[in-house]
Amino acid sequence: MSLLLNHPAALKKAQAEMDASIGASRMVAADDVPRLSYLQCIINETLRLYPAAPLLLPHESSADCKVGGYDVPSGTMLIVNAYAIHRDPAVWEDPAAFRPERFEDGKADGLLLMPFGMGRRRCPGETLALQTVGVVLGTLVQCFDWDRVDGAEVDMTEGVGITMPKAVALEAVCRPRAAMGGQLQ
């Protein structure tokens, strides 16, 4: 929501997708999420810029191995900096920019996006998490018009932690959309 408030054109585009694919006679449901392609692009782009677990979880090598030419002995703690990988300018064009369109039409397929980790210890809750985020964000976009408080840019400064909190909690103004009145009673 913070990124959408700072990028009103993306918010309008998400709302238009919601209106075209679902309309106002019912609220977005879990099985709508897979076909809301722009909403998915927004979620991917948000998890790219602000992965909830920026260093994933610590891993330990179970055998001697080589990673990127470095010898890694068995029993070494390995930390993967997904935050840096997601902002690598060699991979992502204009990496600091919020641009959900970079994920449209499979354009980012094959690029290293790993907010849920990779391999055998990848997050087992990924499907549930993406479905839940899709329904919650989709509902907020479908049912309300959003504005920043006094028009001021939302502060995106990152706080400190194993997960990445916002340093300044989000405050925003929302108004029920007239067309959704029937659903919000």
Ligand code: HEM
């Ligand atoms: C947006 C939401 C979520 C994000 C961004 C997320 C991200 C992650 C990440 C980065 C890891 C570590 C992967 C690695 O180090 O390779 C992880 C592990 C894990 N996640 Fe999630 N997760 C989310 C939601 C969930 C949910 C909803 C569940 C359960 C219902 C869940 C259960 C787990 C478990 C059990 C592990 C440990 C897996 C293992 O070590 O084998 N996560 N998650």
